[in-house]
Amino acid sequence: MARPLESPGAGCALHGALHCATAVPGVVPILHATAGCAVQAHLNGAAAGLGGPDRFGGLAAPACNVFEKQVVFGATARLREQIKNTVKIMDGGLHVVLTSCATEMIGDDVPAMAKEARDQGFAVLSIASAGFRGSAHDGYGLFLKGVLAQFAEPAGERDPLLVNLLGIVPRQDAFWEGDLAEWSRLLAGIGLRANPVFGPEGGIDGLRDLTRAGSSLVVSPRGVEVARALEQDFGVPWLDTGGLPVGAVASGSLLRDLAARLDLPVEPVEAFIAAETRREDHYLGRLADVYFRHGLQRSFALVAGSLHAAGLADFLTGTLGWLPRLVVVADGPPEASRAALQQHIAALTEGYGTRVLFSEDAGEIEAAIVAGGAEIVLGRALDRGAADALGVELVQVAFPVADRLVLDKGLSGVRGAVTLIEEIARAVLAAG
Amino acid sequence: MARRPGAVTRERRLQAVSAWLDKPDALAAEFAAGETTQRIRTFSQAAPDDLVAALDLLGRLKGVGIVVHGPRGCAAALVGAAPLAHWAVTGLDQRDTIMGSEGVVERAVLALVRRHEPWAVFVVTTPVVAINADDARDTVLSLTDELGIPVQLVRTDGFKSRVAATGFDAACQALLNLVPAVAEARQDDLVNVVARDAAAARASAALLEELGLKVNVLPAGADAEGFARAARARLSICVDPDATMVFAAALEAAHGVPVLRAGVPIGLAATRRWLDAVAAAAGQASAGILVAPPYQPAMTRGWKRAAASDKDGAAERALHGVRVHLALPADAVFAAAELVTELGGVVAGVTVGHIDSSHAEALDAFTRTHPGVTLHVAAGQPFELVNLLAKQCLDLFMGTPELAALAAAAGVPAVGLTPAALIGWRGAARLAERARAALTNPAFFRRLSAAPSPYAAGWLRRSADWHVKQEVR
Known part of the structure; x- marks a missing residue:
């Protein structure tokens, strides 16, 4: 039931799903929505530290811009046309149709349109992501669970050193790219490899690799449902951190936990944590005067x-x-x-x-x-x-x-x- | 009873066109014939809607409240805009789309009023409530009585118009109800500068100071006092008419404050004409002001002062022989084209978000002064712009910052300027300075354009309007 909110920061589920799609290099979103939805997402996402959009985001995001006649009579024909032309015009590797409030309310059969495109040999998924389904943070789970359900395949052999980083929401967590990079660095420091999925080090292969990872590191409640789905459907175990650690003490503690779960050799892990602690000590020492x-x-x-x-x-x-x-x-x-x-x-x-x-x-x-x-x-x-x-x-x-x-x-x-x-x-x- | 807001679409009211790529004379002929043909896209990218436009305008009022009646994403643009208004969203969820959302508008308005004591509240509708026919009109009427402040319904729906500016019209109609009638005499030296963009208002007001006029800016940044002064003004001048002319015209109709329709003060000659027209309308001087002291020396000084950084005095030749594509709103682009010509440039093409019969006169003049120039009508749609720019052999792109970023990524040296930044003498000098910088060192554009294009090579070989077709009624 509706609960009025004064100036909530985050956008809607559609916005979150759109931010996720555009944050995966190679993924082309297709908004099946009225005009305005993508622009609202763009203007909202820009508040994540003022940066401009990703390659297929912002004003470049393909969008059906459904109008009155289609709202009244149905917009599936418009979506078919949009998908057909998107694959010709946009240079992407995976197309994800995102539904909106309007197109879910009028009952468009979007999965059928996506399947029709797949039958023609195009990589097209559809995700029910209407804004009324929740906040942009909820859109993160909708996107990744949708991808897992329609795109991911069971891995022949899992990579025990590959770790999915789950729970950092692109463009709704303002420091998402830096946090993904930092945890990729820290995991590498103890001999693991991060699968960030999003950002410049992510990509469609990262989506594929979700099921190939040895484990998932869940750094916020937003990643829990995705991690559960990965465990239930693909057997990927997960570790819930209760949030992203800040500083050498908390980060070192998490790295130790993870290393212990994955049976990593203790010495190099401790050496890395010690080096990180020295680094922080150095800067804290320089802070003291100020x-x-x-x-x-x-x-x-x-x-x-x-x-x-x-x-x-x-x-x-x-x-x-x-x-x-x-x-x-x-x-x-x-x-x-x-x-x-x-x-x-x-x-x-x-x-x-x-x-x-x-x-x-x-x-x-x-x-x-x-x-x-x-x-x-x-x-x-x-x-x-x-x-x-x-x-x-x-x-x-x-x-x-x-x-x-x-x-x-x-x-x-x-x-x-x-x-x-x-x-x-x-x-x-x-x-x- | 409160006036029932709700705007007729720009398509119906002004034969607005939102898709076009051709020479402008054919479109000018359609406007002259009184009927335009609607064209639609079979592929499109993100575009603003009437809701986004209405929120953009209303968010610029100081001390008012906005309640967006819809799912939370329908208000998301306000987060980045840092509006002067207080705002809330009713936050409809899936259940509400089925069962309705009784009482939520009232709760949202009352909470906002309790916390911030706004002097007026706007309830803005969204696609979900339009599809659900979830009418908040009765609530708005009873709240107006209960609270003793204007509570206005602004009907936007996101799907009836392809022209986002329809939302400006919906907002403007509601704004008129904030202007109280006045019994006092008009203030002869007071001019309403009607503007959406506070920067445009400031730049225009700076010009008007030279004429000794006092300025009342609204709706941008205006509070209750600003609206209370509006009906006392001698006249209104609209500096971004695409957004606010409906308000100025309504003020004229309801309160007798005449609107001076003198275009926008962008370009050297246009700024002189604009000041001349304002002075004449305000009774400050007779016609012929263009050559009469004391204005002419002031204008000359203004341009020289504005171009002071130009040590070799070459500002007037800053664009000499440079082929320019302009991308600005239609109410500014034709004046900007004149400015480019004044600075020695050659206009190769123009892009506007939409065009309607209110621009017909300017379009007609443009077709005569710039024969053969390509006119591109598209709100957003960077894929069209990138395709078009690749075929134009351009030296410089000049447009709004977002489009300038796209042009730069396409490899064209670009200058990002809003219409407000082009106003007056300073605006002309600013364009000259920025253009020369962009042309002098294109390193950033080259670096940006080295990244892979988001568009398939096949698209760039096609015509930029390959996907546009006439609408079947």
């Missing part, structure tokens, strides 16, 4: 998605020695995941009287931040009003990010922790 000169031990309010909320709270509290007043999980994670996430964050912030809130509503979040009275806000561009009301700095760490161009910066792992420190210092120094 930390004390500018009074960088703060009480904080954190507003982030379920991907980052726990990891950031942990690093700020456990490494930087900050005082957590409020942690808001602002991406509306599935109900089933909330109790565990709440417990996880509560454990990380135990002893500080921290309030943990799940909300996507900007008004409710603003009220909570102001009531909490933190000395700095780490949140979204949408939280500017709350920070101003408190007269404190805002460090934009979650979607939407509007104060800088984000290309390959992440906020997790060791490099992400250093980025976070730099961003905090930038905000504090800019404020004088």
Whole structure:
């Protein structure tokens, strides 16, 4: 049932599925939608750090732009025509038809159109992704589960060192490319290979390899259903991290867990973790002067998605020695995941009287931040009003990010922790 | 009873065309004959709709509330736009599309009013509620009575019009209801600058200061006071008429504030003509202002000052012999073409998002001054643009930033400028500076164009309108 929301950051399920499709190099989306859906997605996705669209995204995304006559009489003929011409015009390897509210409401038989194209030898899938099915984060699961159901094949032999990275949503997690790159680097450091699927290192082969991986690393609740499907249908085991770790301590802990599960030799893993810790120690040492000169031990309010909320709270509290007043999980994670996430964050912030809130509503979040009275806000561009009301700095760490161009910066792992420190210092120094 | 908003589509009201690729004289002839033929695409890429346009305009009002009645994605564009308005979405889910969504509009409006105390609220409808016939009109009427502030219904549906600007019209009709009638006398030195784009309004206002006029900008950035002043103005000037002329015209019809239809101040001669027309209409000077002091020296100074960085005085020749493709909204593109010509350039082609009978006069003049130029009508549709650019032997592309990025990726040196950036003397100088930079060092364009094209080689060999056909009624 409808629940009004003030200024929610994320778009709808269709937008999430579209962002996923365009983030896989070689995949061409075909929006079976009224005009406007793709543009809304484009304008929303641009709020993930201002970067432009991918090769088949933004204004280039093929879209049926269904009009009145087709809404009344059905739009399957228009879709047939669009598919036929898309494969002639766009230079892609896999075409994914994404349905919308309008075309699902009028009852178009989209799977039949996709099958018709497949029968002609074209790689065309269809995914039910109407906006009313949920948020853009939900669209991530719809996309990957749809691909698994229609495109993936059982692997003859699995690669034990290949690890699927699941739960990072393109263009809805503002630092998605940097986080995928950082965890690809960290996994490589202990002798594994990441299958990021999305971003410049991803691709159609990455989609195929989902079933060939030795395991899946689930870094947010958004990856759980996909990991379950991979386990049930293809036997790929998975490890739930409860969020992306930030900093050497938490990242090292996860790398140890993973190595133990995969029976990796201990020595090189520990050597790598030690090197990462030395790296972080080096930068923390260089931070110290600024930390004390500018009074960088703060009480904080954190507003982030379920991907980052726990990891950031942990690093700020456990490494930087900050005082957590409020942690808001602002991406509306599935109900089933909330109790565990709440417990996880509560454990990380135990002893500080921290309030943990799940909300996507900007008004409710603003009220909570102001009531909490933190000395700095780490949140979204949408939280500017709350920070101003408190007269404190805002460090934009979650979607939407509007104060800088984000290309390959992440906020997790060791490099992400250093980025976070730099961003905090930038905000504090800019404020004088 | 509140006025019932709801716009007639641009296609019906102004014979708007959203797909065309040919010489412009044939289209000019269709407008002259009073009937245009609708053409449709058998392949298309992302395009804006009336909902996106309405939200774009309404989001620029200060202190109002917007409730988007639909699934959450229907308001998603507002996230990136950082609007001045407060906004919420009713967040319809799958069940609501079957069972209806009783009470949710009211709850959303009341929550927004409680938190932010907006001075007006717009309830904007979406494709889902249009298909469901989920009418919020009664709710809006009762909320207007209950809250004591204007609560306006803006009907957009995403599928009745192929021209997104239809959404501007829907929003403009609702905006008129925010203008109170005034009993006081008109303020002779007050001019409404009617603009969607605050930057366009600022640039225009800077020009008007030279005439000693006071400016009331709306709807961009306007609050309740700005709308309250609107009916007291001596006249209205519309600087982005594709978006806001319906509002200015309605203001004229309802409150007697005349609209000065003088085009847009883009280009050297056009800026002079525009100032001349404003001055005459505002009673600041007689016709002939073009040559009469004190304006002429001021204008000359304005251009010289604007082009001050141009040490060798070559700004007027910045585009000498350069073949340019322009891609701007139709209300600005023909003036921009004149500016390109003034700077010595050669217009090879123009792309507009749509074109309608309100542009017919400018189009007609353009066909006479620029015979043989290709006219391309497409909102978005980069595949057409890339195909077309590859066939034009261009030196420079000049258009909105998004399209400039596409042109650059296609290997054409590009300048990204909005119409607002071209306004007045400074706009002319800015174009000269940017064009010379782009032509002087094309390294970035070369690097971008080295990446693989998203389009099949076969497409680039075809005609750029291979997929466009006449609509069967």
